[in-house]
Amino acid sequence: MSERKLRRMSRTELIDVIDTLRQDETPQDTEALRRVDAERKRLTERRRFWRVLRGTVSTLIVVAAIAVLLATLLLIHLQILRPLSLLSQALRTIRSGHSISELPRVRIRELQDVLDVLPDISRHMDELNTRSGQLAQERDQYADLSFRDALTGVYNRRALEETMERI
Numbered sequence: 193m194s195e196r197k198l199r200r201m202s203r204t205e206l207i208d209v210i211d212t213l214r215q216d217e218t219p220q221d222t223e224a225l226r227r228v229d230a231e232r233k234r235l236t237e238r239r240r241f242w243r244v245l246r247g248t249v250s251t252l253i254v255v256a257a258i259a260v261l262l263a264t265l266l267l268i269h270l271q272i273l274r275p276l277s278l279l280s281q282a283l284r285t286i287r288s289g290h291s292i293s294e295l296p297r298v299r300i301r302e303l304q305d306v307l308d309v310l311p312d313i314s315r316h317m318d319e320l321n322t323r324s325g326q327l328a329q330e331r332d333q334y335a336d337l338s339f340r341d342a343l344t345g346v347y348n349r350r351a352l353e354e355t356m357e358r359i
Contacts, residue, residue: 206228206231206235207232209228210225210228211284212231250293255272271298271299271300272300272303275298275300275303275307276303278295278296278298279303279306279310282295282307282310282314282335283310284308286314286317287318289321291314291315291318292310292311292314295307295310295311307334320328338350339351339354
């Protein structure tokens with residue numbers, strides 16, 4: 193049997209040829225058997241090589257997919273979540289009545305627009321708090337004026353009635 197013909201045979205055909213040659217073995221068959229056996233080993237090695245290669249490629253694909261996923265998560269964290277966290281922190285600072293410091297620049301235009309407006313909001317909140325304090329003082333002054341006589345400065349009837357209600 194020629195080597196070319198042996199290389200075209202499948203593994204099961206090779207096993208059948210080996211079994212046939214072993215049954216009625218002659219010196220010529222021994223050489224043919226050796227060639228068939230060598231071809232079978234070559235096919236087995238080749239199959240093993242492809243199996244290992246397939247496993248290696250599969251592993252590389254999985255590792256690449258995980259790397260892409262981690263890179264995407266890092267990008268989301270840096271470009272979206274961190275600016276949102278800064279925004280949230282700045283809003284809490286404004287709500288507590290304090291001014292905010294300079295905020296860092298971000299790449300997402302919409303988030304940057306919101307971050308650019310925060311100092312203005314903070315300034316307006318400070319103005320509102322100042323004006324609210326002034327209004328509270330004026331209210332207290334008007335309340336005091338409503339309990340005193342404008343000419344003499346002595347407490348009037350309204351102050352007397354208010355004091356009586358508290359007692």
